[in-house]
Amino acid sequence: MAAEIADADLVMLATPVGQMAELMARIAPHLGPQTIITDGGSTKSDVVREAYAQLGSRVGQFVPAHPIAGAELSGASAARSDLFQWKKVVLTPLPENSAVSVDRVRRAWELCGAMVSQMTPAQHDEVFAVVSHLPHLLSFALVHDIAQRDNRDLLLSFAASGFRDFTRIAASSPEMWRDICMGNREALLGELQVYIAELNRLSSALAAGDAEQLEQTFFAARELRAGWTLK
Amino acid sequence: MAAEIADADLVMLATPVGQMAELMARIAPHLGPQTIITDGGSTKSDVVREAYAQLGSRVGQFVPAHPIAGAELSGASAARSDLFQWKKVVLTPLPENSAVSVDRVRRAWELCGAMVSQMTPAQHDEVFAVVSHLPHLLSFALVHDIAQRDNRDLLLSFAASGFRDFTRIAASSPEMWRDICMGNREALLGELQVYIAELNRLSSALAAGDAEQLEQTFFAARELRAGWTLK
Numbered sequence: 001m002a003a004e005i006a007d008a009d010l011v012m013l014a015t016p017v018g019q020m021a022e023l024m025a026r027i028a029p030h031l032g033p034q035t036i037i038t039d040g041g042s043t044k045s046d047v048v049r050e051a052y053a054q055l056g057s058r059v060g061q062f063v064p065a066h067p068i069a070g071a072e073l074s075g076a077s078a079a080r081s082d083l084f085q086w087k088k089v090v091l092t093p094l095p096e097n098s099a100v101s102v103d104r105v106r107r108a109w110e111l112c113g114a115m116v117s118q119m120t121p122a123q124h125d126e127v128f129a130v131v132s133h134l135p136h137l138l139s140f141a142l143v144h145d146i147a148q149r150d151n152r153d154l155l156l157s158f159a160a161s162g163f164r165d166f167t168r169i170a171a172s173s174p175e176m177w178r179d180i181c182m183g184n185r186e187a188l189l190g191e192l193q194v195y196i197a198e199l200n201r202l203s204s205a206l207a208a209g210d211a212e213q214l215e216q217t218f219f220a221a222r223e224l225r226a227g228w229t230l231k
Numbered sequence: 232m233a234a235e236i237a238d239a240d241l242v243m244l245a246t247p248v249g250q251m252a253e254l255m256a257r258i259a260p261h262l263g264p265q266t267i268i269t270d271g272g273s274t275k276s277d278v279v280r281e282a283y284a285q286l287g288s289r290v291g292q293f294v295p296a297h298p299i300a301g302a303e304l305s306g307a308s309a310a311r312s313d314l315f316q317w318k319k320v321v322l323t324p325l326p327e328n329s330a331v332s333v334d335r336v337r338r339a340w341e342l343c344g345a346m347v348s349q350m351t352p353a354q355h356d357e358v359f360a361v362v363s364h365l366p367h368l369l370s371f372a373l374v375h376d377i378a379q380r381d382n383r384d385l386l387l388s389f390a391a392s393g394f395r396d397f398t399r400i401a402a403s404s405p406e407m408w409r410d411i412c413m414g415n416r417e418a419l420l421g422e423l424q425v426y427i428a429e430l431n432r433l434s435s436a437l438a439a440g441d442a443e444q445l446e447q448t449f450f451a452a453r454e455l456r457a458g459w460t461l462k
Binding site for chain 2: 088130135137139141143148159160163166171175188199222224228
């Protein structure tokens with residue numbers, strides 16, 4: 001592997017976040033002076049932390065990235081050549097990255113048809129805790145709750161399209177989502193607490209028979225969701 | 232209206248549950264001896280309670296039903312002639328219903344292509360609290376939470392297909408879901424408490440860095456969900 005990495009212009013660490021540290025440690029001694037490394041991890045602060053620890057003075061050669069093309073399928077058999085066409089990729093560059101390095105990673109993704117944007121690792125993890133990690137946790141939690149029950153087959157036999165769509169992401173890889181949740185623990189915990197507080201508020205409204213508060217909550221949600229489409 | 236109802240064999244109360252009591256009270260004096268009434272409400276215990284109150288000695292002429300063909304669209308403009316083809320309809324007959332009456336409602340739905348099953352009103356409301364009412368509440372809650380934030384547009388711009396599907400039902404009718412939640416308050420409150428307990432358990436696992444517990448939860452959910460398809 002050593003010679004290939006020394007000669008490479010761009011190395012993609014296409015490995016689960018949990019194995020990123022080990023892989024970084026293995027390739028670090030073999031990096032050529034021009035080699036740029038990037039990754040595809042769904043969390044960024046933890047990967048960046050490992051990059052500083054494992055790559056040391058060569059951390060400037062690592063440009064962190066998150067391609068956003070989720071599917072409930074995973075592994076090599078789920079690969080598709082057009083997977084990134086029109087999809088978003090977020091780069092979370094480090095102060096140590098040169099503009100040329102960042103641009104090279106950006107252009108590589110644009111060649112795959114992706115739309116590239118930039119933010120800091122912390123901003124990235126905050127955003128994805130809300131729009132991705134929390135919904136996955138919530139969907140897993142509902143299906144897990146049903147899985148514990150003796151009448152789960154009866155329950156599922158009456159589930160309809162709303163349930164189907166709400167729980168599609170609960171068929172995602174347990175190992176990958178364990179790593180994502182652990183990798184973004186802090187932001188995810190914060191969002192989970194906010195969400196539990198929202199549920200407690202709705203629970204009180206229900207208990208009090210406060211139909212008005214329920215309707216206002218549903219109305220605000222419907223207004224935002226009905227006006228949004230995935231681009 | 233009076234003459235039409237007296238002559239009718241089967242009258243469908245196609246009205247929001249919140250207006251069912253008033254409609255029952257209005258038609259009660261005009262029911263012919265052979266007229267059967269049914270409904271399409273998403274909750275059953277509350278409708279049945281109103282039927283006893285409004286129809287009195289004629290409650291045997293009311294066969295409660297719930298056709299399950301959800302969509303985030305509502306109203307007359309969302310009508311489709313094949314809406315019930317292969318869809319499920321649950322009848323929740325009353326002890327006062329004759330076998331002939333129940334069978335007539337069953338056959339009417341089967342003529343629309345639906346698959347008809349039966350349970351008690353309480354069983355119905357328990358089942359749908361889990362597989363329908365709770366997921367709707369959870370989806371509304373997440374989108375409402377985002378709607379309150381100043382950076383909601385940024386957040387939505389990075390939402391992907393998982394978020395899209397999880398929140399599709401948050402574009403549902405606020406008035407209809409207010410009525411459903413209020414109509415099935417007791418069962419929904421119970422399920423919401425179970426779910427909040429599940430989230431608190433996951434929150435503790437996250438805080439403790441218990442990756443094993445997260446993975447076990449996700450694995451059990453994935454196993455059940457990946458093995459299920461909507462028929």
